[in-house]
Amino acid sequence: MDEQTIVAGVRTGDSAAERALYEANVDMVYRLAYRMAGDDDQARDFTQDTFVRVFERIEQFRGDAALSTWIRAIAMTVILNGLRKVKRLRERETDLDVAAHVGSPDRQAEPDLKQRLREAVGSLPEKYRAVFVLHDVEGYTHDEIGTVLKMPAGTSKAQLSRARAKLRQSLAEFAGEAAI
Amino acid sequence: MNDERFEGVLEEMAKDYHEPPATPSDEMWARIQTLRLARARQKRSRIMRLSGWGIGIAAALVIGVGIGRRSATEQAINPDSAVAATDVPATDANALYQFAATQHLAQVESFLTMFRMDAAMGRPIDEVGASATDLLSTTRLYLDSPASEDPQLLTLLEDIELVLAQITQLTRDDSDEMTLIDESIEQRGVLLRLQSAVGADALAGAQGAL
Numbered sequence: 491m492d493e494q495t496i497v498a499g500v501r502t503g504d505s506a507a508e509r510a511l512y513e514a515n516v517d518m519v520y521r522l523a524y525r526m527a528g529d530d531d532q533a534r535d536f537t538q539d540t541f542v543r544v545f546e547r548i549e550q551f552r553g554d555a556a557l558s559t560w561i562r563a564i565a566m567t568v569i570l571n572g573l574r575k576v577k578r579l580r581e582r583e584t585d586l587d588v589a590a591h592v593g594s595p596d597r598q599a600e601p602d603l604k605q606r607l608r609e610a611v612g613s614l615p616e617k618y619r620a621v622f623v624l625h626d627v628e629g630y631t632h633d634e635i636g637t638v639l640k641m642p643a644g645t646s647k648a649q650l651s652r653a654r655a656k657l658r659q660s661l662a663e664f665a666g667e668a669a670i
Numbered sequence: 671m672n673d674e675r676f677e678g679v680l681e682e683m684a685k686d687y688h689e690p691p692a693t694p695s696d697e698m699w700a701r702i703q704t705l706r707l708a709r710a711r712q713k714r715s716r717i718m719r720l721s722g723w724g725i726g727i728a729a730a731l732v733i734g735v736g737i738g739r740r741s742a743t744e745q746a747i748n749p750d751s752a753v754a755a756t757d758v759p760a761t762d763a764n765a766l767y768q769f770a771a772t773q774h775l776a777q778v779e780s781f782l783t784m785f786r787m788d789a790a791m792g793r794p795i796d797e798v799g800a801s802a803t804d805l806l807s808t809t810r811l812y813l814d815s816p817a818s819e820d821p822q823l824l825t826l827l828e829d830i831e832l833v834l835a836q837i838t839q840l841t842r843d844d845s846d847e848m849t850l851i852d853e854s855i856e857q858r859g860v861l862l863r864l865q866s867a868v869g870a871d872a873l874a875g876a877q878g879a880l
Contacts, residue, residue, distance in 0.1 A: 509699070512695075512699060512702070513695070516693055516695050516698065516699075517693050517695075520690060520693045520694075520695075520698070521690045521693070524688055524690035524691075525687065525688045525690065526688070527688070528688040530691065530694075533690070534694065534697075534698055534701075537698055538698050538701050538702050538705060539705075541698075541702050542702055542705050542706055542709065545706065546709075574846070578849070603679055604679060604682060604683045607679055607680065607683045608683055608687060611683075611687065623687070623688075626680065626681075626684045627684045627687050627688075654680070657680065658676055661676065661679070
């Protein structure tokens with residue numbers, strides 16, 4: 491089934507077309523969601539929500555870009571909004587945890603450089619992390635990232651550069667060096 | 671650490687950063703079907719509820735306007751009966767406005783309850799804007815009506831107007847704004863006051879006045 495047939499089918503409520511659209515894109519969406527969230531439950535929630543929206547909004551797909559690009563843009567919106575919500579909840583929980591654990595700091599073994607870097611990626615601002623994951627981890631071009639995140643390719647480049655600078659700084663602090 | 675070393679560590683880390691497991695495709699598909707079904711049901715019941723209340727409010731307003739016109743006509747035909755003709759219908763009209771306003775508050779209450787549930791579940795808010803705009807217009811009608819002569823009702827209508835106006839300005843996927851609105855509803859105690867205003871006693875009282 492080609493893309494046009496699938497889209498036409500989904501618009502008329504054809505369940506076979508819906509399943510075909512899902513099967514063609516679910517790996518890409520789940521993969522992105524997992525890369526961003528690092529958690530299976532969240533990745534599933536984001537993926538499911540993405541496809542619910544895709545089916546609801548299929549009338550809005552004009553065909554200017556590939557269907558997968560349109561779906562990827564919806565997925566990134568769902569993921570970034572979902573992560574913001576999770577972050578807010580965690581911040582509230584952390585406040586409570588901090589209050590409960592005052593005076594008993596948890597000292598863990600020092601992580602190695604790679605682990606430190608992974609943590610630093612996790613603490614990047616969401617937009618920077620999205621660009622980093624899409625470019626450095628998933629291998630998308632800045633043009634593709636610009637389309638998905640609705641910003642010029644130049645902004646994507648600038649954000650990746652800032653993301654990397656933050657990661658460098660984080661590693662420098664970890665290594666106790668003045669500059670890397 | 672130099673550039674080369676940094677790039678090396680970065681590249682190595684990126685290879686397995688949050689490496690996804692196999693996609694649980696079938697499980698998610700089943701869940702998506704359930705979610706879609708639930709949303710379709712929710713949408714249907716929301717439309718039915720809103721249209722039901724809308725008809726009630728429209729009917730009450732039409733009766734209220736009719737009473738007003740009748741009193742104006744009677745006054746024009748027989749100026750001597752002006753005092754008697756305006757006294758009685760004014761009471762009727764006020765009672766009608768109070769009754770219709772109470773019904774409107776019930777409608778706002780169910781809308782805001784669903785809005786908060788959607789916000790908590792992170793559901794899209796695409797269809798919220800149109801309903802909020804309708805409710806906002808009706809709220810403003812009541813603010814300009816004799817219903818707003820009750821100071822308690824006036825304050826509640828003003829708070830509702832503010833919250834609904836915020837919701838109508840909400841852009842798609844603006845979760846931060848949604849949280850602010852949610853907090854605003856909470857801080858002003860809007861839902862609690864609505865529940866109190868549309869309680870069974872309040873509705874019965876308004877009906878009794880008719």
